[in-house]
Amino acid sequence: MKKTASAPKPPSSPEFHEKLKESESRFQTLLKQLPVGVYRSTPEGRLVEANPTLLHMIGYTGAEMKRFDLKNLYSKKLDRKAFIQAMEKSPVAISEFRLRRKFGSAIWVRDYCRAVKRPGGALAYFDGILVDITREKKAEAKLEKTLRQLRNSNSERQEMIQRLESYSVTDELTGLYNRRGFFTITKEYLNLAVRKNIRMYLLYVDMDELKVINDTYGHHVGDEALRQLAQVLKSTFRSSDIKGRMGGDEFAIFPIDSTEEGVASATARLARNVAAFNESGPTPFKISISTGVSSFDPEHPSTMEDLLMIADKRMYEEKMSKRAGKSPHEGR
Numbered sequence: 086m087k088k089t090a091s092a093p094k095p096p097s098s099p100e101f102h103e104k105l106k107e108s109e110s111r112f113q114t115l116l117k118q119l120p121v122g123v124y125r126s127t128p129e130g131r132l133v134e135a136n137p138t139l140l141h142m143i144g145y146t147g148a149e150m151k152r153f154d155l156k157n158l159y160s161k162k163l164d165r166k167a168f169i170q171a172m173e174k175s176p177v178a179i180s181e182f183r184l185r186r187k188f189g190s191a192i193w194v195r196d197y198c199r200a201v202k203r204p205g206g207a208l209a210y211f212d213g214i215l216v217d218i219t220r221e222k223k224a225e226a227k228l229e230k231t232l233r234q235l236r237n238s239n240s241e242r243q244e245m246i247q248r249l250e251s252y253s254v255t256d257e258l259t260g261l262y263n264r265r266g267f268f269t270i271t272k273e274y275l276n277l278a279v280r281k282n283i284r285m286y287l288l289y290v291d292m293d294e295l296k297v298i299n300d301t302y303g304h305h306v307g308d309e310a311l312r313q314l315a316q317v318l319k320s321t322f323r324s325s326d327i328k329g330r331m332g333g334d335e336f337a338i339f340p341i342d343s344t345e346e347g348v349a350s351a352t353a354r355l356a357r358n359v360a361a362f363n364e365s366g367p368t369p370f371k372i373s374i375s376t377g378v379s380s381f382d383p384e385h386p387s388t389m390e391d392l393l394m395i396a397d398k399r400m401y402e403e404k405m406s407k408r409a410g411k412s413p414h415e416g417r
Contacts, residue, residue: 197213292336375404
């Protein structure tokens with residue numbers, strides 16, 4: 086009678102456990118150094134884990150947050166209710182809301198969240214990333230106030246109004262579309278793609294080590310690095326391609342009338358242009374990027390938020406692969 090092979094036992098050598106320990110240590114170090122808040126929480130409002138950046142954002146210590154009801158952080162109780170409802174409908178969601186810090190001040194955050202469910206379908210916990218967008222929201226509010234004041238003035242100021250309205254969709258630092266402008270323009274193309282049954286693609290670009298540049302040379306040099314990367318993007322892609330800065334060190338390109346091969350070629354060309362910039366040596370810093378691509382299927386339409394989420398995930402996989410010292414495509 087033929088013996089069936091038993092399942093392989095998991096490795097238990099000291100070397101394996103040492104490598105596992107080192108991997109966990111590297112992961113924890115990464116969490117501590119990330120410039121965004123990272124958390125795990127329960128639907129009931131209990132914080133399970135939080136990195137130092139998140140604790141600094143809201144002003145509490147880890148011990149305080151373990152005893153804290155997260156529902157009390159929300160400036161508007163309805164925001165928490167809307168958040169839970171969104172996570173019950175979709176496994177991933179992006180939302181914006183205000184949080185109250187420990188001593189009463191408020192901050193605006195953008196939440197990139199993923200829901201993990203139990204086998205029966207009930208929510209188990211949330212894993213998410215919080216980005217402080219307070220400055221962005223204040224700038225938007227100031228701009229909208231200025232626009233309202235100008236619209237109430239006489240017709241001689243219409244030229245000024247138009248100039249300010251163009252600023253509302255343009256990133257002042259790089260000259261690319263800002264997040265609002267990018268979403269506004271690409272929304273029309275997604276609708277067109279559905280009507281014409283055209284597959285389209287999104288390229289997500291993240292500048293590596295911007296924090297290192299800021300810490301080493303100052304934020305004014307970090308801003309120059311972002312401007313230089315924006316120039317590389319402009320020279321790499323066609324003028325008809327939609328290019329935007331999503332915030333911080335994140336950029337997105339929505340190529341028009343492109344194919345999967347065309348996007349791959351453009352991504353390779355972008356890598357060469359970044360390398361050429363670094364070799365030219367006009368600045369004290371070097372630019373490094375990580376990229377991710379997602380596709381829009383007109384037969385199964387998705388939102389731009391969904392495309393960004395997928396591309397961002399693939400970009401993060403590439404970034405982690407580079408840090409681990411291997412190609413992002415190994416093992417695929």
